[in-house]
Amino acid sequence: MTPTLVRQHLPHSGAAPQMDQWARARDWAEIQERMLVPLYEAVYERLEVGSSTRLLGLGCGSGLALLMATARGASVTGLQAHAPERLALARERLLPEARGTRARTGARLTDGEPTDIHDAATAAYNLVTAFEPVGCVAGDSEGLTEALAAASPLVGRGVPVVLAGWGPPERCATSSVLRVAAKLADPLRGTGGWRPALRDDLEEVAQRAGLRPDGSGRVACPFGYADVDNAVRGLLSTGLFDAAVAATDPDQVDKEVREALHPYKRRDGTVWMPNVFRYLVARTV
Numbered sequence: 001m002t003p004t005l006v007r008q009h010l011p012h013s014g015a016a017p018q019m020d021q022w023a024r025a026r027d028w029a030e031i032q033e034r035m036l037v038p039l040y041e042a043v044y045e046r047l048e049v050g051s052s053t054r055l056l057g058l059g060c061g062s063g064l065a066l067l068m069a070t071a072r073g074a075s076v077t078g079l080q081a082h083a084p085e086r087l088a089l090a091r092e093r094l095l096p097e098a099r100g101t102r103a104r105t106g107a108r109l110t111d112g113e114p115t116d117i118h119d120a121a122t123a124a125y126n127l128v129t130a131f132e133p134v135g136c137v138a139g140d141s142e143g144l145t146e147a148l149a150a151a152s153p154l155v156g157r158g159v160p161v162v163l164a165g166w167g168p169p170e171r172c173a174t175s176s177v178l179r180v181a182a183k184l185a186d187p188l189r190g191t192g193g194w195r196p197a198l199r200d201d202l203e204e205v206a207q208r209a210g211l212r213p214d215g216s217g218r219v220a221c222p223f224g225y226a227d228v229d230n231a232v233r234g235l236l237s238t239g240l241f242d243a244a245v246a247a248t249d250p251d252q253v254d255k256e257v258r259e260a261l262h263p264y265k266r267r268d269g270t271v272w273m274p275n276v277f278r279y280l281v282a283r284t285v
Helices: 021-046 064-071 084-094 144-154 174-184 201-208 228-236 242-247 250-264
Strands: 054-058 075-079 108-110 127-134 160-166 212-220 223-225 271-273 276-283
Touching (some): 021 064, 021 127, 021 160, 021 212, 021 223, 021 228, 021 276, 054 064, 064 075, 064 084, 084 108, 127 144, 127 201, 160 201, 174 242, 174 250, 201 212, 201 276, 223 228, 228 271, 250 271
Parallel strands (some): 054 075, 054 127, 127 160
Antiparallel strands (some): 160 276, 212 276, 223 271
């Protein structure tokens, strides 16, 4: 991704996997994105997001987190570069011209970086979120430090900045499925393959960005799917298997993901994988 679940790093060697980006974006928005709702809710509750909140969402994806903030009365701005399909879905959700929907107060969406919204009409933001979890793909925090630094002129001192990451592998059932991506992408190791989350991933990003840590939390975010087909579509929409597809082929990745999902298939055909995600609240200085 520059999806919401992880940042997308396509392989530097081998052919990039060919896929229908619109179908993939729909799978993300309709299947996978909702898995992080408990994370969004926990952060908004902790930071008391409401009518006085002016939120800047970095890597807003298809906009579910922003939509939840507007439901609390917040004014939101979302940034998403290099993912026009997801941004189009965010516009459908948040902007009045999309499908004739009712206007969402203060919603603004931009295809670009923080520097693209720094204008005189922009009020200072008092909350910045980067909900794309880091610590799952080699190099998945690359670019985040720069984005946070570019956002600094848009906020004041002491403003909370929220970073998100995967929890410990032993607390994330999905890790066993994601190991398939690492195994199949082995010839391209280091170019976007899965790796276990490390304890201080978020703190290291905050330190590089010049932010001051100010608390953290863990949230249960189980991945639940209607059936195995639904689970495969959702997981592939994250971009975590792109390196594996490039190193092998889509059919092999599909087959091995299905096999890895077998332990999590319940008697009624649904798939259920308990996971824990972590967030860090840091402050600008």
